[in-house]
Amino acid sequence: MRGRSLGPASFAAALLSACATPHPRPEAARRESPPTAPTPAAPALPFSCHGRDREWEAWFGDVFGRGLEVANDGPDPAKLRALTGQRRIEAERMLRRGLDACDSYAADLVKGAEVRALVPELTRMVDARNDTFRISVVLALNALDAKNDYAPALISTLQCRSPDVRMRAAIGSRRFPFEKVKAPLLERVRRDSSFFVRTHAAKSLLVLADIYPRDIESHGEIFRALVGPQSAILPSLVLGSLAPKDEVDADLLAQFSRAGDMLEVLMKERLAAGTCSPIIRPSRVIAYFVRMNSHVLGVAVEETISSCQRELAFVLFVESAGGFVHPGAGLSGRDPLRLELQTSTGKVPVTFQRTVRSLTVGDVSLDLSKANVAVLSSSAQGLVDRYRGSEQLTFQRDPSPAGRAVASGDLGGFSFAASTEVAAELRQLIQRSQKLSALVTPDPAP
16 A cells, blocks of 8 residues: 655654654753644645556456446446456456546445455545545445444535536435434535435435435425426536536525425424334336346336335246346336336337236236236247246335335435345245245345
8 A cells, every 4th residue: 555745844743753862961851941832743635646547447448348338337346246366356456556546436346346455545545636536435435344434524525516426425325324414415405506416415315314205206395496497407407417516596595495494394204203104105116126146037116115114016037048138226217117128039028007007028918916926938939928926025124224224225216225125025035935936046145
């Protein structure tokens, strides 16, 4: 690990200390002059990036790819976790180079693959000058180093000039203690010029306060107050992260402040309600995708949810010998919900109509009032219906703050954590059903 250079004052103090005579002269010892105050140490300098590193970039491209999938979704940490032996040693060396170059992908990979050996490197970079890199470092440290408090570092990034950094900080705050980030998030709701920062800060408050529905759009009056005029939304949608941190006029500030006030009322009401939040049916249709093994993908849709239980509307297992292009953690949309599963032999269209309780997969139709679980096999010749039946799809949830942290997805901008909880529930479903166990063997629980 590289050390930091001492500043001039620190260097002079260290040099004088090292060169001082061990015993004072007798006449100096007899003087009774007041002791001098110690010279304060120079503040540590923020970490500075080492500049572009082509060796790191070449290695990253070879391992994780260079296409739109990486640009849109980021590198897949599973590829890093799969490396062993000398390739793993080389990966950690390259990650150090990526961190020194202030590449956010490097910090994201350390977090996603849980490379705890690099926590010391991340620690010395927590004050990096590059704000985009710094928020990745803070989120990685918060995930990997539970013994230290990184809330102050996160809160500082909520004030950064870049709306993209502020938005990532607002989303990342869902993994921090509620009482520490509550006030800074409310400030973003009330004052931020970016529509995306305001709404993600509001969503984080819903998650941290255990309020359902999680998506801020379902809280119509609050959402309308957060939106602001259409003339302000359109440039944000077009420019996205490039929009500057502009000043907000007084009328808009008053409108955003009302949204913050309404959120505070919701949080107080939720606190007064006790351990379990009321059971609600999400206003949007929420689908989860779970890779059960190398050739079986699970699809589940939310029926009702609260902090103490979840009920799934249906569970669909689709088998494809060549596997799937993983569609991500999930998505949400209006009823009916339409999606596609990409297999090695083509696309499988899926349509769920909540109002009439029907599910169509390719040319196979299911009446969910009669069967809420199905197993289908996909091939070049089409779909084969291997199993359909009725199963108990209500699962108990841990209502404690620790349990809520595991399932803290905002359900509009999906998180991996939410699909992890559903994956555990699907494994539980398979274990208790002999018929499903014979058809679907999930990966072992992590």
